[in-house]
Amino acid sequence: MSEVRPFRGLRYNLQQVPDPSAVITPPYDVISDKQRLSFQARSPFNIIRLEYGQEHEGDSAASNRYTRSAATLDDWLRTGILTQDEQPALYIVEHRFQLHGIMKSRWSLICRVELADYQTGQIRPHEQTAKAAALDRLNLLRSCRANFSSIMGLLRSENGEAFNLWRSLCDKAADMSAADDEGVSYNLWVVSDSSAIEEVGRLLADRVIYIADGHHRYETALRYRKEQLEASPSSTGKEPFNSVMMSLMDSHDPGLVMLPTHRMVQGLRPEKIEKLKDAISPYFSIEDLVPPLPDPSETIESWLRTMEDERRHGVLLGVYGLHESKLCLMRLRQDADLGKAMSAEDLQLWKDTDIVLLQQIVLQQALGIDTLEKEVRHLRFTRDAVEAASRIDSGEFQLAFFLNPAPVSSMLDASDAGRRLPQKSTYFHPKTPAGLVINPMWDD
Numbered sequence: 001m002s003e004v005r006p007f008r009g010l011r012y013n014l015q016q017v018p019d020p021s022a023v024i025t026p027p028y029d030v031i032s033d034k035q036r037l038s039f040q041a042r043s044p045f046n047i048i049r050l051e052y053g054q055e056h057e058g059d060s061a062a063s064n065r066y067t068r069s070a071a072t073l074d075d076w077l078r079t080g081i082l083t084q085d086e087q088p089a090l091y092i093v094e095h096r097f098q099l100h101g102i103m104k105s106r107w108s109l110i111c112r113v114e115l116a117d118y119q120t121g122q123i124r125p126h127e128q129t130a131k132a133a134a135l136d137r138l139n140l141l142r143s144c145r146a147n148f149s150s151i152m153g154l155l156r157s158e159n160g161e162a163f164n165l166w167r168s169l170c171d172k173a174a175d176m177s178a179a180d181d182e183g184v185s186y187n188l189w190v191v192s193d194s195s196a197i198e199e200v201g202r203l204l205a206d207r208v209i210y211i212a213d214g215h216h217r218y219e220t221a222l223r224y225r226k227e228q229l230e231a232s233p234s235s236t237g238k239e240p241f242n243s244v245m246m247s248l249m250d251s252h253d254p255g256l257v258m259l260p261t262h263r264m265v266q267g268l269r270p271e272k273i274e275k276l277k278d279a280i281s282p283y284f285s286i287e288d289l290v291p292p293l294p295d296p297s298e299t300i301e302s303w304l305r306t307m308e309d310e311r312r313h314g315v316l317l318g319v320y321g322l323h324e325s326k327l328c329l330m331r332l333r334q335d336a337d338l339g340k341a342m343s344a345e346d347l348q349l350w351k352d353t354d355i356v357l358l359q360q361i362v363l364q365q366a367l368g369i370d371t372l373e374k375e376v377r378h379l380r381f382t383r384d385a386v387e388a389a390s391r392i393d394s395g396e397f398q399l400a401f402f403l404n405p406a407p408v409s410s411m412l413d414a415s416d417a418g419r420r421l422p423q424k425s426t427y428f429h430p431k432t433p434a435g436l437v438i439n440p441m442w443d444d
Contacts, residue, residue: 106255151214318402
């Protein structure tokens, strides 16, 4: 795999910023405009001012949100808001959170990872991406020469060996602790001991890294490296621009959680919706779930629990909007001839993968949403099933498709086969926040 390296991270000076919870944010791509304003108001030193600044009327090539981020970074370094660790280090993070009333804990290792083109197979993507966000991140990287948030990477393991090692290196009090608005707490340890760093290097020496979250940022780092190499033909290959900051997780971490992202459909001709049941009948049987409960949230939670329980009997999708305010369960027929809808290669890889069957049979074949342009026009995504149902009830959208959590193995297998799942197929929860540590690209 690509080489894993320690680095001299930039971190908030707790003497000047005593409340780290006030300065961390989720990664930029899950922050709404309203949330961005809230983070800005929370602290004058919130990482949002570096990671995801606002555009201003009159912005130009010489003065814009990217140049303002760079100026703010310089100012925080000069005034001691941010300080740089004296020794190269690895950074271990424990994420503590509740899911369905159960406390969970997930561990990750933040480090520099040597960049490698996808073709090498050392770093493997799993999801399709759009281009616009990548250009935004490139402009920020050009101006600031720093990674403000880490790409989430996954290591395939058999016995949780990486998970066990991360925990074993945290035998003292955390160097920093913070919490976010969703009640997730984060403990960070700085590991600069050379023997511990060597032990990590040995464990990871032959590992492939799967990108769990942050494809745009990884592709941005590749493009930035290309620019730097063209400008510096005498590069040694060890310069910081040859690597990117990653947060590495173990596929067998008991706290690893991958949540579904539901689909909402809008703007289709009414006859398309009316003919949906007939169009998918060779593949899916449809049955109504129990009528809704008095409380909408309880109703949705009940429906999702039922879907998760029933998934063990076979592929199962939920569709809301066909029968008034009821959720319909779409069960894959045992006699379904999937070869009529999927290639032999897809059938071998994804015949039991809910999101791919939804994409290829229901969205593309039955509803005609079969190009990226049509996806942009007709599809929206949400992790909030209650929100999805309410937007159907309001008439804003026509249908909502609810999904079960995908198994992590489906992501790893797709990556190993050199294939990508549809966009927004996976959502690892919780995200590693921006603001725990910054990777400066100017420091060796």
